[in-house]
Structures are given as C-alpha cells and as structure tokens.
Amino acid sequence: MTEPMLRPFRPDDAPWLVERHGTLYARDEGFDHTFAPLVARILDDFVAGHDPDRERGWIAEGSGHRLGSIFCVAATGPTAKLRLFLVDPKARGMGLGKSLLRTCMDFARDAGYRDMELWTHESHRAACALYAAFGWHLTESKPVHSFGVDLVEQSWRIRL
Structure with a gap:
C-alpha cells in the first residue's frame, strides 16, 4: 500500500462514507439500521450548505482506496465540531488517525475557532x-440507548 495521503472530501465520497x-x-458495535441514515443526513447537510472557509472534510487515501475521514464543521459561535472521524480497520496502526486529527484541528485553529467539541462513545477506546x-478533555459521559444498543455517550472538548 502506498503512503496514505489526505485530500479534500468530494460529494462522490459520501456513499462510501455512509x-x-x-x-x-x-x-x-452492533448498531442497527438507523445509524447509516444519520451519517447520510450529516453528509447531505454538509454538501448542501457548508462554508468552505470555516468547514471542511478530508478523505485519507492509499493505493487508490479510501481509508478514512474527518470533518470540521461549525457548532456555535467560536466552537467547531469534529465529525465523521473514521479510520478503516485495514489502515489502523499506521498513524493515519493522528494525521487526520492534526489536520482537522489545525484547520479549525486557522479558521479562527477558539475551541472544538465532539461526540463519541466510550467503546471507541483507541479514538x-x-x-x-492531543489534549482533549472528557466533559460529559452518560448511558444511553441509541442505534439499537446500550452505549455510554461521551462529549469531549479542547481549547485551540
């Protein structure tokens, strides 16, 4: 496999991401059929109306194959939101997650955001x-039933 590179997200990446x-x-994780449509809605909203100066997505590629993604979108005021962070299992352990996260955070800082937030699940231990x-802080953790399974939702935040 060639060294993975990051490139801007294109609308034709959406079906792969979903x-x-x-x-x-x-x-x-045992998620049910309701999760993929949520991802599709997030991507549809991004494609339909993102501000390219303040919101961006990246796709990691290697040897002509998509290997991962990450997005920076506006939350409220000076806060950006990290979304759709994914590293395909065949590309894990190569430093790709670090590269994606660093790229996203650097973009947010350069775009003028003062902090970032994200939502995830406790089961995503590596992430x-x-x-x-990278200096993020866990700000909230609570048990929920989502996507057909019991989960522990987490919110994280970092000052840029």
Whole structure:
C-alpha cells in the first residue's frame, strides 16, 4: 500500500462514507439500521450548505482506496465540531488517525475557532486515547440507548 495521503472530501465520497460507517458500526458495535441514515443526513447537510472557509472534510487515501475521514464543521459561535472521524480497520496502526486529527484541528485553529467539541462513545477506546493524547478533555459521559444498543455517550472538548 502506498503512503496514505489526505485530500479534500468530494460529494462522490459520501456513499462510501455512509456504507463504511454503517457496515463497521454494525459489525463492531452492533448498531442497527438507523445509524447509516444519520451519517447520510450529516453528509447531505454538509454538501448542501457548508462554508468552505470555516468547514471542511478530508478523505485519507492509499493505493487508490479510501481509508478514512474527518470533518470540521461549525457548532456555535467560536466552537467547531469534529465529525465523521473514521479510520478503516485495514489502515489502523499506521498513524493515519493522528494525521487526520492534526489536520482537522489545525484547520479549525486557522479558521479562527477558539475551541472544538465532539461526540463519541466510550467503546471507541483507541479514538478516545488519541483525543486525550492531543489534549482533549472528557466533559460529559452518560448511558444511553441509541442505534439499537446500550452505549455510554461521551462529549469531549479542547481549547485551540
């Protein structure tokens, strides 16, 4: 596999992102059929109306294959939201997650955001360890029933 590179998200990446999220979260987390449509709505909203100066998405590619994604979108005021962070299992352990996270955070800082927030699940231990290593702080954790399974939702935040 060639060294993965990051490129801007294109609308034709959306079907892959929806499929990968749906397939991997069903396989690894037991999520039901309601998760992939949520990803599709997030992407539809991004494609339809994002501000390219303040919102951006990236796709990681290697050897002509999509391997991961991350998005920076506006939340409220000076806060950006990290969304759709995914590293395909075949590309894990290559430093791709670090590269995606660094790129997204650098963009948010350069776009004038003062902080970032994200929403995830406690079961994503590798991603949560990466957030902590980059200086993010867990701000909330609560049990929920979502996507057909019992989960522990987490909110994280970082000052840029």
